[in-house]
Amino acid sequence: MGVVVVAAGSGTRLGADRPKAFVELAGATILEHALRGVLAAGPAEVVLVVPQAQLAPARQIVERVPAQDVGVAVVAGGAERTESVARGLDALSERVTMVLVHDAARCLTPVAVFDRVVAAVATGAAGAIPGLPVVDTIKVVDERGVITSTPVRESLRAVQTPQGFDRAVLAAAHAAGVLATDDAALVEALGHDVVVVEGDPRALKITTPEDLARAERLLAASG
Ligand SMILES: Nc1ccn([C@@H]2O[C@H](COP(=O)(O)OP(=O)(O)OP(=O)(O)O)[C@@H](O)[C@H]2O)c(=O)n1
Ligand SMILES: C[C@](O)(CO)[C@H](O)COP(=O)(O)O
Numbered sequence: 001m002g003v004v005v006v007a008a009g010s011g012t013r014l015g016a017d018r019p020k021a022f023v024e025l026a027g028a029t030i031l032e033h034a035l036r037g038v039l040a041a042g043p044a045e046v047v048l049v050v051p052q053a054q055l056a057p058a059r060q061i062v063e064r065v066p067a068q069d070v071g072v073a074v075v076a077g078g079a080e081r082t083e084s085v086a087r088g089l090d091a092l093s094e095r096v097t098m099v100l101v102h103d104a105a106r107c108l109t110p111v112a113v114f115d116r117v118v119a120a121v122a123t124g125a126a127g128a129i130p131g132l133p134v135v136d137t138i139k140v141v142d143e144r145g146v147i148t149s150t151p152v153r154e155s156l157r158a159v160q161t162p163q164g165f166d167r168a169v170l171a172a173a174h175a176a177g178v179l180a181t182d183d184a185a186l187v188e189a190l191g192h193d194v195v196v197v198e199g200d201p202r203a204l205k206i207t208t209p210e211d212l213a214r215a216e217r218l219l220a221a222s223g
Contacts, residue, residue: 001041001042001043001044001096001098001099001100001118001164002043002044002045002046002047002092002093002096002098002099002100002167003038003041003043003045003046003047003099003100003101003102003162004046004047004049004085004088004089004091004092004099004100004101004102005031005034005035005038005046005047005048005049005088005102005103005104006049006077006081006084006085006088006101006102006103006104007019007020007021007030007031007034007048007049007050007058007077007104007105008021008049008050008051008076008077008078008081008084009021009077009081009084009105010051011023011105013207013208014206014207014208014209014211014212015209019050019051019054020104020105020206021034021050021054021104021105022054022057023212025107025206025212025215025216025219026216026219026220029061030104030105030107030206031048031050031058031061031104031107032061032064032065033107033108034102034103034104034105034106034107035048035061035062035065035072036065037107037108037109037110037111038102038114038162039065039066039067039068039070040111040114041100041111041114041115041118041162043070043100044070044071044095044096045070045071045072045073045092045093045096046067046070046071046072046073047072047073047074047075047088047091047092048062048072048073048074048075048104049075049076049077049084049085049087049088050074050075050076050077051076051077052076052077055074055076058074059074062074071093073091075087075088075091080179081181082174082178082179082180082183082186083179085101085174085183086174088101089167089170089171089174092167096167097166097167097168098118098121098122098164098165098166098167099164099165099166099167099170100114100117100118100161100162100163100164100165101161101162101163101164101165101170101183102161102162102163103161103205105205105206105207106160106161106203106204106205106206107206107215108202108203108204108215108218108219109160109161109162109200109202109203110200110202110203112200113130113160113162113197113198113199113200113203114162116128116130116197116198117129117130117162117163117164117197118164119197120164120195120197121164121165121166125193125194125195126165126166126169126187126192126193126194127163127164127165127166127169127170127183127184127187127192127193127194127195128163128164128165128194128195128196128197129159129160129161129162129163129164129182129184129194129195129196129197130159130160130161130162130163130196130197130198130199130200130203131157131158131159131160131196131197131198131199132157132158132160132198132199132200132201133153133154133156133157133158134153134156134157134158137150137153138150138151138153138156157196157199158199159182159184159196159199160199160200160203160205161182161203163182163183163184165183165187169187169190169192170183170186170187172190173186173187173189173190174186176189176190202218
């Protein structure tokens with residue numbers, strides 16, 4: 001299994017003085033936490049996708065983190081998340097047949113979540129992604145803010161990463177050249193079934209300063 005870790009975002013909503021993946025969380029960068037979490041899942045290879053200006057700092061992180069015999073490559077990302085994923089995919093070796101795409105911003109994702117995604121793809125799913133039931137009622141609104149529909153809550157999931165796919169399926173989905181907020185959407189658009197497996201609250205995406213504080217608390221609580 002190969003893992004593409006996308007870490008090339010700027011982190012506008014976090015508002016830090018550097019790209020989000022290079023912000024410190026309990027003494028290490030978000031990217032370092034993410035890399036350690038990914039390596040615990042037992043990949044054959046990993047590609048870190050980072051901003052062009054952060055290639056050298058990212059390589060220093062790779063040197064610091066023990067990876068045994070796992071190959072860890074570092075490549076520059078694009079302006080959009082979808083482009084960053086595509087560049088990461090291109091950097092995986094030919095031998096990789098199953099790909100997981102993971103947000104560095106979800107750096108505290110437990111290994112059990114990786115395991116559930118891998119198990120679902122290994123048993124034949126074209127794609128598998130973690131998700132949690134939503135607790136709020138969700139409304140669809142138009143441009144005036146007027147509600148146009150209320151989806152049945154039981155059918156909704158808030159989805160996370162890692163998102164796992166058969167490599168050929170994901171490559172075909174990216175070849176369409178369409179942008180989406182996650183990879184599953186590209187694979188769904190090709191007509192493939194993507195299954196949702198159980199996610200985990202600890203796989204939160206660090207997006208705002210409040211999320212960063214929550215991640216600090218989670219790490220402190222886990223000792
Ligand atoms: N051009 C981009 C945009 C996002 N990402 C990555 O995709 C993940 C999810 O994106 P998000 O959390 O929204 O990060 P940012 O785009 O950096 O956040 P913001 O929208 O606040 O700028 C992050 O790990 C981010 O680094 C990426 O690799 N390349
Ligand atoms: C892939 C993702 O994390 C799934 O929830 C999410 O869609 C990323 O979106 P963002 O707009 O890049 O935060």
